[in-house]
Amino acid sequence: MATVQSAPTRPAADDELRRQLTGAGLEPSRKRADRLMTVVVTLAFAVALVPLVSVSWTVISRGLERFDLYFLTVSMRGVFGGMDAGGIYHAILGTLLITLFAALISVPIGLLCAIYLVEYGRGRLAKSVTFFVDVMTGIPSIVAGLFAYALFALFFGPGVRLGIAGSVALSVLMIPVVVRSCEEMLRLVPNELREASYALGVPKYLTILKVVLRTAIAGIATGVMLAIARVIGETAPLLIVAGTVDSINTNVFDGRMMTLPVYIFGQYRQGNVSCVAGATDCIPTINFDRAWAAALTLILIVMALNLIARLIARFFAPKAGR
């Protein structure tokens, strides 16, 4: 009798459970909110993409007009008016050299600072270093340029324009970014690895060099590359301290140096050329064309740096698997 009685009650229980699990029992407002938020998030993503696509499209379509091997391999020496000539070789060199020296200054300082903060720093000094690094992150780039100018003017007199002064200005902007990203990466290294190394009788400095840095190197390399990408497009400080020049200068310690952002700004400021009627070798929009092509080059350089960063990260990443 007992089995006969219990049998009819079981479907009822199943129906109740089914109703609770399949949504008939769920609050309908949750489903509506879910759908609404999906739409909002997708829309926000689309809106964020609009400027990116627009900028890429504009720069590529306008920049390609003058973007060729000739443009990349000649300087602006002897180019004037609406001449169908001139290129950015000097500006590419200047940008790469100034950024290279900025990295040479910032990476050792930033990395050592991060090592101090993570491995050694205790108490008030470490806290104040962290605080001032945060403050430095917010320095406007023009202030960094004025700082470098004031510094070099002390030694070389007013009106000084040097490639290395540009590097110093950029490193003021770059150091806090390097410190921050390296610090994050070093903190990600599990403490167990440090302890494993200590337990083998390895001194602290070798543990940091060979275990901590080796484990974090992929992230550090990525962070440094992103910091470089961040400063390579800086215009204001370089306009002040590196100056403008039309010919090639490969010595950062002597004389003015052209850079891509400053070049773009300079070309744009010159505006349209008024050609003499009937002149054959004169393009009225030549300066704008050059500015767009230079902008395209700058974007390509930044993209290349990001790609290199990813490759480095992949190369150094700890390998798992059997």
Place this chain on the structure above:
Amino acid sequence: MAKRIDVSDLNIYYGSFLAVADVSMTIEPRTVTALIGPSGCGKSTFLRTLNRMHEVIPGARAEGKVVMDGVDMYGSDVDPVAVRRHVGMVFQRPNPFPTMSIAENVLAGVRLNNKRISKGDAQDLVEQSLQGANLWNEVKDRLDRPGSGLSGGQQQRLCIARAIAVKPQVLLMDEPCSALDPISTLAIEDLIAELKDDYTIVIVTHNMQQAARVSDRTGFFNIAGTGKPGRLIEIDDTSTIFSSPHEQATEDYISGRFG
């Protein structure tokens, strides 16, 4: 190779907090000494003072004497780095270096210290250490693969191989099997029985059957309450501790009538 350790009146602090009070014990050479006790009673803390790993935590310090074959390891002229080369350690969670291959992990103690070693010697040391850790047959064909690709039990034996490759006199093990399955645990316990011939071993464990299986002597730590320091209640031959301990607290703990 194996050394005897005499601990007397050892007080261990974290900052101003007294974590372990007044420990005195003798650790005999070529024996396995197991340390048991409830969580938070200071077993691991005490273990880490035996190779001065305790003091890598900021503010941590120890007072008292830890004498290994007549040398006070806390003497003012003693270098903690050198102590750790004589007293190796295996941790609770297997922690092979993720950037290194299996062979490089075994050689880590040599390579990280910038010591030169010929290729032949390195190969011999790798084979000898992995044999010693009962891992050689499982990994001899893939010595250049990452150590993180091994199973948990294999990783732990790799860590033991890494520890014995620097030829320590004493081997400390901090719950070496707590993250492992029973089969891997058995492999480690067999290994401990073999290592006993060459090393002095101190093992912290939560598993009383394990303490009974592998150890010659057992020490019981206990804590009176939160905020109070942990103390060594008694230490004796393992058979005595598990059959007729002198202290009531020990008997309560091993028979599960604790707290």
